[in-house]
Amino acid sequence: MKxxxxxxxxxxxxxxxxxxxxxxxFKGSSSYSVSKNTLEDTLVKEVNKIPIQHLVVISLKLNGKQTRDEIKKSLEDWGKVFGNWFRGGNFNNRLIKMNIVKRDDKNKDGDDIFVLTKKGELLANELIEKIRSKK
Incomplete structure (x- = not known):
């Protein structure tokens, strides 16, 4: 008996x-939270120097599976002006056909959900490392 x-x-x-x-x-003291916030601070400062397709890859790395609208929201939050980049063939030609991003599923509204491929994961890691080294 105890x-x-x-x-x-x-x-x-x-x-x-x-x-x-x-x-x-509640205090956001996890190392991932702090690391992500620091990276996003740097992204905001450097956003005009980073190509849109790189920001899309970084958004998918940081936030996981997303629709195009969710990716656009991340870019807007970081202060990136993307104009009609998503309307033309940029997304398909630069990311999907290059096997960096792939369609994973559809959400309840029928919108495609995108995720990074293994090649995309490696690219995202390289891009994040370059951005962190600019601090």
Whole structure:
């Protein structure tokens, strides 16, 4: 039979674990969150020097699967003016046909959801590393 002391010790350990998790979630102190925010700060500062197709690749890397509208929203948030880049063949010719991005699924509205290929993942990592080195 376990003693009351053992129970108190377990409860104390659980409370400490919960506190650490709450701090990571609510205060944004996880290393991924800090790293992503720092990268996005640099993206905003350098946005006019980065080609749109590179920003699309980075958006898919940072945010995972997205529709074209979700990708556009990321670019807008970073301050990139993309005009009619998504209306022409740019997306298909520069990203899909080059096997950097692929269609993965459709959302509930029937819009295509895009994801990076392995080649796209490697490119995204290279682009992110270049951007981080500019800080």
């Amino acid at each position: 003693s009351s002391k053992d129970d108190n010790n377990r409860i104390s350990k659980l409370e400490k674990r919960v506190e650490k998790l709450e701090n990571a979630v």
